[in-house]
Amino acid sequence: xxxxxxxxxxxxxxxxxxxxxxxxxxxxxxxxxxxxxxxxxxxxxxxxxxxxxxxxxxxxxxxxxxxxxxxxxxxxxxxxxxxxxxxxxxxxxxxxxxxxxxxxxxxxxxxxxxxxxxxxxxxxxxxxxxxxxxxxxxxxxxxxxxxxx
Numbered sequence: 818x819x820x821x822x823x824x825x826x827x828x829x830x831x832x833x834x835x836x837x838x839x840x841x842x843x844x845x846x847x848x849x850x851x852x853x854x855x856x857x858x859x860x861x862x863x864x865x866x867x868x869x870x871x872x873x874x875x876x877x878x879x880x881x882x883x884x885x886x887x888x889x890x891x892x893x894x895x896x897x898x899x900x901x902x903x904x905x906x907x908x909x910x911x912x913x914x915x916x917x918x919x920x921x922x923x924x925x926x927x928x929x930x931x932x933x934x935x936x937x938x939x940x941x942x943x944x945x946x947x948x949x950x951x952x953x954x955x956x957x958x959x960x961x962x963x964x965x966x
Contacts (some may be wrong), residue, residue, distance in 0.1 A: 822936065823906050825902060826844070826848055827902050827922065827923045829924045830896045830926060831885050831898060831900075831901060832928065833897055834892035841875065842873050843875075843888060845883050845884050848877070852905075853919075859874050860872070862887075862903050863901070867894070876888075880918075888899070914938050920937050933953040934950055936949075936950060
């Protein structure tokens with residue numbers, strides 16, 4: 818079994834950091850549903866501003882609020898306005914990899930969705946893997962390549 822990305826909120830902005838709460842991350846149910854993130858599901862959170870990385874579980878906030886609230890100990894890792902990546906995962910057998918189509922949402926400063934992307938892994942004729950990022954209308958986007966070694 819391999820741990821694989823299942824969904825991602827990429828670049829969502831923290832709207833509040835609430836130290837005096839039981840813990841977790843509070844997210845808008847609309848965002849969670851689109852990215853297939855479940856309530857009570859453990860997610861990883863990566864702060865693009867500070868580099869902090871944490872793990873906590875999701876609770877649902879008010880629908881339509883576009884909230885991203887870090888609660889309890891997690892509140893110490895982020896400040897309102899910080900951009901974070903919230904990622905859930907799933908364990909699959911390698912042969913199932915090509916059946917997954919993780920949904921990735923990207924956001925503006927007000928946590929409105931600006932891109933709806935899908936990750937896609939396919940097998941090529943030689944038995945290797947290829948990776949594509951598809952936009953909402955299923956067009957492949959360019960994938961950055963490393964230059965140098």
